[in-house]
Amino acid sequence: MSDLTKKVHFKIYRYNPDVDQAPYMKDYHIDVPADRDIMLLNALFLIKNEDDGFGYRRSCAEGVCGSDGMNINGRNGLACITPLSSLKEPIVVRPLPGFPVIRDLVVDMDQFYKQYEKIKPYLQNSNPAPAQERLQSPKARLKLDGLYECILCACCSSSCPSFWWNPEKFIGPAGLLQAYRFLADSRDDHTEERLAELQDPFSVFRCRGIMNCVDVCPKGLNPTRAIGKIRSLLLQEAL
Amino acid sequence: MSLPTYEFDAVIIGAGGAGMRAALALAQSGYKTALVSKVFPTRSHTVSAQGGITCAVGNTHEDDWRWHMYDTVKGSDYIGDQASIEYMCKTGPECVYELEHMGLPFSRLDNGKIYQRPFGGQSKNFGGEQAARTCAAADRTGHALLHTLYQQNLQAKTHVFSEWYAIDLVKASDDSGFAGVMVMSIETGELAFMSARAIIFATGGAGRIFQSTTNAHINTGDGVGMIARAGLVLQDMEMWQFHPTGIAGAGCLVTEGCRGEGGYLINKDGERFMERYAPHAKDLASRDVVARAMALEMRAGNGFAPNGIDHVKLKLDHLGADIIKSRLPGIRELSMTFAGVDPIYEPIPVVPTCHYMMGGIPTNVHGQVITKDTNNQDKIVDGLYAAGECACVSVHGANRLGGNSLLDLVVFGRASGLHVQEQLNSYLPRKNASEADLEAAMSRHQRWMTDKNGEHVSDIRAEMQKIMQSDFGVFRTGEFMEEGVEKLKTLVERMKHATIDDHSKVFNTSLVEAMEAENLLVTAMATAVSALHRTESRGAHSREDFPKRDDENWLVHSTYQQENHVMGTREVNRAPKFIEPFEPKERVY
Numbered sequence: 001m002s003d004l005t006k007k008v009h010f011k012i013y014r015y016n017p018d019v020d021q022a023p024y025m026k027d028y029h030i031d032v033p034a035d036r037d038i039m040l041l042n043a044l045f046l047i048k049n050e051d052d053g054f055g056y057r058r059s060c061a062e063g064v065c066g067s068d069g070m071n072i073n074g075r076n077g078l079a080c081i082t083p084l085s086s087l088k089e090p091i092v093v094r095p096l097p098g099f100p101v102i103r104d105l106v107v108d109m110d111q112f113y114k115q116y117e118k119i120k121p122y123l124q125n126s127n128p129a130p131a132q133e134r135l136q137s138p139k140a141r142l143k144l145d146g147l148y149e150c151i152l153c154a155c156c157s158s159s160c161p162s163f164w165w166n167p168e169k170f171i172g173p174a175g176l177l178q179a180y181r182f183l184a185d186s187r188d189d190h191t192e193e194r195l196a197e198l199q200d201p202f203s204v205f206r207c208r209g210i211m212n213c214v215d216v217c218p219k220g221l222n223p224t225r226a227i228g229k230i231r232s233l234l235l236q237e238a239l
Numbered sequence: 240m241s242l243p244t245y246e247f248d249a250v251i252i253g254a255g256g257a258g259m260r261a262a263l264a265l266a267q268s269g270y271k272t273a274l275v276s277k278v279f280p281t282r283s284h285t286v287s288a289q290g291g292i293t294c295a296v297g298n299t300h301e302d303d304w305r306w307h308m309y310d311t312v313k314g315s316d317y318i319g320d321q322a323s324i325e326y327m328c329k330t331g332p333e334c335v336y337e338l339e340h341m342g343l344p345f346s347r348l349d350n351g352k353i354y355q356r357p358f359g360g361q362s363k364n365f366g367g368e369q370a371a372r373t374c375a376a377a378d379r380t381g382h383a384l385l386h387t388l389y390q391q392n393l394q395a396k397t398h399v400f401s402e403w404y405a406i407d408l409v410k411a412s413d414d415s416g417f418a419g420v421m422v423m424s425i426e427t428g429e430l431a432f433m434s435a436r437a438i439i440f441a442t443g444g445a446g447r448i449f450q451s452t453t454n455a456h457i458n459t460g461d462g463v464g465m466i467a468r469a470g471l472v473l474q475d476m477e478m479w480q481f482h483p484t485g486i487a488g489a490g491c492l493v494t495e496g497c498r499g500e501g502g503y504l505i506n507k508d509g510e511r512f513m514e515r516y517a518p519h520a521k522d523l524a525s526r527d528v529v530a531r532a533m534a535l536e537m538r539a540g541n542g543f544a545p546n547g548i549d550h551v552k553l554k555l556d557h558l559g560a561d562i563i564k565s566r567l568p569g570i571r572e573l574s575m576t577f578a579g580v581d582p583i584y585e586p587i588p589v590v591p592t593c594h595y596m597m598g599g600i601p602t603n604v605h606g607q608v609i610t611k612d613t614n615n616q617d618k619i620v621d622g623l624y625a626a627g628e629c630a631c632v633s634v635h636g637a638n639r640l641g642g643n644s645l646l647d648l649v650v651f652g653r654a655s656g657l658h659v660q661e662q663l664n665s666y667l668p669r670k671n672a673s674e675a676d677l678e679a680a681m682s683r684h685q686r687w688m689t690d691k692n693g694e695h696v697s698d699i700r701a702e703m704q705k706i707m708q709s710d711f712g713v714f715r716t717g718e719f720m721e722e723g724v725e726k727l728k729t730l731v732e733r734m735k736h737a738t739i740d741d742h743s744k745v746f747n748t749s750l751v752e753a754m755e756a757e758n759l760l761v762t763a764m765a766t767a768v769s770a771l772h773r774t775e776s777r778g779a780h781s782r783e784d785f786p787k788r789d790d791e792n793w794l795v796h797s798t799y800q801q802e803n804h805v806m807g808t809r810e811v812n813r814a815p816k817f818i819e820p821f822e823p824k825e826r827v828y
């Protein structure tokens with residue numbers, strides 16, 4: 001590895017309620033390696049080495065834990081799998097929109113988790129469990145692909161206008177994706193109860209099909225399609 | 240002092256696989272339980288586990304827990320505790336079925352049963368043909384497992400303290416053990432004393448002591464640090480697994496399941512070199528064996544980039560797009576993101592990378608923490624438990640087999656939860672802490688929050704990682720390790736005067752990182768001293784100056800105590816309950 005570096009310009013949202021009156025954008029000109037690409041998370045790390053009052057969440061550094069959702073040049077994504085080379089300067093980084101800011105890039109995700117909890121995100125089966133596994137055909141199992149992989153990063157819900165406006169009533173794309181994950185599981189027999197709880201005009205029906213969620217999901221998941229499937233299940237029920 | 244006190248019957252520190260399984264075991268008990276985690280539970284490192292969870296459910300061929308046990312004992316290079324290994328292999332199927340009933344979305348075989356794939360070091364019939372024993376949810380088993388356990392804890396209404404950091408154990412004022420743990424809300428900076436009759440450590444690994452690791456940033460050995468500072472014993476700290484296939488330069492793991500599905504390693508001449516090193520098991524030899532073979536290939540100049548980030552390659556393209564897309568989708572994603580390579584068309588550049596801590600906090604089969612009394616005899620610490628990667632119940636000995644960690648988490652997470660419940664029923668009094676005890680447990684925090692203008696902690700952390708990488712890696716020698724230990728000792732001194740600039744309260748990540756760095760350094764020191772002490776090669780610990788296994792002197796656990804860096808030994812358990820113990824043999828694959 002050589003020591004070749006180049007300067008990159010960042011504008012980062014800063015707010016520490018302990019010391020700051022109001023949020024502000026702070027400029028950083030940081031030396032990053034010139035001979036290879038790094039991820040935005042590595043760059044944030046370099047910034048923190050210079051300015052230790054700067055805060056953000058991170059854990060896995062490989063796009064599977066969902067800690068570092070943030071708004072990067074206007075678009076939600078995970079810092080750890082966003083290559084610096086893909087970003088135009090100045091690189092503008094803000095906390096996920098629509099959530100209260102705790103500090104710098106750290107947001108309060110309580111509302112997001114509450115919506116997730118509301119859909120009862122656990123398998124429900126009223127029959128006693130067999131001595132071995134419950135059987136499930138590969139075909140039935142295939143229905144869970146594209147659903148169970150969600151990492152609860154909130155990139156989707158935080159880019160959804162309906163979620164901004166009704167964070168208490170609209171479940172939001174992430175929660176609804178999981179609602180469908182359990183509806184789609186051949187081992188879960190609480191379909192009716194689950195649907196009954198989603199029938200009100202807000203939980204599901206606030207989705208306007210704007211597809212921002214699909215656009216930003218770093219795992220390539222498609223909440224809009226799942227929401228569509230829940231809607232048709234609800235309509236079938238109604239008939 | 241206006242320190243808030245929270246009273247619980249049991250406190251579990253850590254919400255990875257081990258901690259959340261323990262919490263579930265306690266959920267129905269009626270005992271007041273807290274689950275404390277420095278990150279939101281599903282951000283714990285278990286989420287990264289890929290390949291699967293190993294156990295003899297026998298879905299693709301006839302299988303037997305005794306065969307699994309044989310492989311695990313052999314894999315451990317004979318210093319795994321056989322009573323624990325037996326318990327894990329025998330209870331394993333039950334624990335995996337439980338996970339399935341909880342909703343874990345396992346991949347399936349055509350007959351609807353859980354899909355199982357071959358992993359390294361697995362055999363049928365005590366060393367016969369390759370077995371396929373690892374239950375998998377594609378290559379996202381850890382994610383599926385962790386989310387499932389979190390969901391179950393939601394249903395069970397477990398009391399979760401998310402983004403709370405455990406600082407240190409609080410001693411009981413009568414010296415009879417521990418009264419609880421000092422914790423901090425990361426969001427507000429508020430300190431609190433959690434008084435508990437039982438405490439379970441489930442704090443995970445510490446791979447961040449090395450420069451290059453598959454481990455998350457949060458794997459900082461906090462449990463190891465707390466136990467060491469409390470004057471208790473650590474065990475087998477020299478035993479670190481280097482996983483053969485970390486992506487060169489990035490460190491992210493590509494699962495052994497890739498080789499289980501038929502992938503293999505090649506050198507720069509395109510040769511499948513494992514055929515030379517392990518003629519029988521080839522690429523599915525035990526991890527220590529494969530990692531060493533790779534290091535030797537690169538040393539012989541057979542790597543792809545001898546002047547840069549040297550590496551060999553993992554070839555998958557012959558498997559075909561369908562297998563890769565259905566069984567290894569996460570690997571494809573990672574290698575495209577971090578190596579710029581689509582494995583459907585091109586091999587992935589890989590190097591052995593620090594992966595797993597086999598040593599840790601010694602426990603018995605119930606998860607009860609063991610230390611030594613003043614006469615050097617084993618002593619159970621009442622009310623203290625450990626499970627998962629931070630623990631050394633010693634099912635992995637000197638080398639862990641793939642898929643055995645996730646199993647370890649659920650088997651011993653459950654076992655410790657159940658045992659805590661039993662003990663709470665019969666005794667385990669609540670203990671008191673004096674002002675002085677509480678202050679002692681806060682002292683680290685207080686120092687970081689007041690000291691100013693010292694050396695920055697990140698420099699010390701970086702130096703430590705460099706030392707560990709160069710002197711305590713895949714191959715070790717006495718001379719370099721001695722130097723390494725001395726260098727680490729100076730870092731320990733420097734750490735005492737290091738400071739952070741940020742003294743504010745709300746979500747102070749610098750403060751958390753500083754306290755984590757202290758724990759990393761404790762872990763690194765324990766590793767270094769233990770590695771220098773064990774004068775033989777066994778499992779993952781391979782010394783160039785002592786290249787042979789030495790059963791006469793070293794068929795034992797090593798123990799380490801922080802004060803004065805005292806080393807000792809503990810006997811290996813070779814008394815399984817239901818079968819004859821396996822005797823040490825030469826390990827060939």
Ligand SMILES: Cc1cc2nc3c(=O)[nH]c(=O)nc-3n(C[C@H](O)[C@H](O)[C@H](O)COP(=O)(O)OP(=O)(O)OC[C@H]3O[C@@H](n4cnc5c(N)ncnc54)[C@H](O)[C@@H]3O)c2cc1C
Nearest residue numbers: 253254255256257277285290291405443627628642644645
């Ligand atoms: C990339 C990768 C892939 C792997 N794949 C496999 C596999 O396929 N099969 C397998 O068997 N094993 C695998 N492993 C190993 C396995 O995943 C880990 O050993 C295991 O997940 C550790 O689980 P744990 O519950 O002990 O700890 P973790 O999951 O690491 O959880 C630790 C918990 O402790 C908490 N914590 C730590 N310190 C504190 C503190 N001071 N205060 C409060 N909370 C704290 C954390 O917040 C976290 O909740 C893999 C490992 C890696 C790195």
Ligand code: SF4
Nearest residue numbers: 160207208210211213
């Ligand atoms: S499609 Fe629905 S859920 Fe997705 S962003 Fe639009 S309104 Fe939100």
Ligand code: SF4
Nearest residue numbers: 150151153154156217
């Ligand atoms: S659906 Fe995608 S964007 Fe939304 S929380 Fe899950 S992983 Fe994140």
Ligand code: FES
Nearest residue numbers: 059061065066080
């Ligand atoms: S740090 Fe885990 S998703 Fe980015």
